[in-house]
Amino acid sequence: MTAAATSAHAPNPDETPTATALIVLADGTVLKGRGLGAETKAVGEICFNTSMTGYQEIMTDPSYAGQIINFTFPHIGNVGANPEDVETQMVAARGCILNLDITEPSNWRSAQHFDAWLKANNLPAIAGIDTRALTRRIRDAGAPNGVIVHQADGLFDIPALVAEAKAWPGLDGMDLAKDVTCHQTYHWEGGLWRIAGGYQAAPKPRFKVVAIDYGAKQNILRCLADAGCDVTVVPATATTDDVLRHQPDGVFLSNGPGDPAATGQYAVPVIRDLIARDLPIFGICLGHQMLALALGGKTRKMGLGHRGANHPVKDLETGKVEITSQNHGFEVMAESLPADVAITHRSLFDDCVEGLAMKSKPVFSVQYHPEASPGPQDSHYLFHRFVENIAKSKAK
């Protein structure tokens, strides 16, 4: 792997006098590089993301809990880091893998070098890795479990690191929502960011929405507020009564990390109850997967997953193609969905189910991230569709 993984453009890690960081995979593969960020170690699933922008939003997306992110784009750090572009205050990704050293920041919003940001968040990073070769490996053999370790003295105990990577159970069957959800119910304040004036106050709300937080990205809450929702966020383990206590006009099911089948153990019965009460429901990513489970469908782990900011998705009702932001490693199995569920969106990369809707109720979801952050805003219309569904159901 090491020889094949070294391209003419990437610094050859074997020529590094002393590697100060390693990626050690469960099969014993060792990738050597230069340590960045915090001097620490983490174990997780290694996945790749192809976005050219938004590394800070990606690192703070709670859906990346349990994962180490291999960035295929080489210029990471070029806009620095700032206190605004975060999707949560509690960083859940476990580290990142880079081809080049962190680029010097050059942006009017930069408040910190990305390396300092990684250190402040106790995240290890490694540079000098042929990230594209690692991506090809993930494409061909699936996402491996591995350890990322940054240690300035370079004295690594490789057999112990291999053993640690092997011992990690992997994301299949893992519930991580309980680690990243809020612990207390709170009211969301604030609308979208605009170039003039930064974060806006949300417009006057029209409807009350309860958002169940399995690891919600903040930009989703901003998009809901911007579309006219008064958003109350409840923890992942909220019961049906905990949700109904707020007398919602609609319910939102958030994105989140881990395996939907494991998280669904406690979340799915609540979602099923809420469907039975005819509440308008909108789910994103993990929320979409658990909605499918609540409707009687099944999910499975994907080989390489979808992570990037330019994934084409076709809206099967209108025939329109949206360019979407994505981050998922599990998918809904089309053949498992019951007759009352229509598949509304499909990936143009691999035909995977990217959206579904009940035919008989105002309940729908998408696998991708319409809030973007980072990514194109083609799919913001879905937040307005949810609000229209609420308006229609209230008018009945």
Ligand SMILES: NC(=O)CC[C@H](N)C(=O)O
């Ligand atoms: N962004 C998400 O909500 C991810 C959902 C789920 N953890 C997956 O990997 O498929």
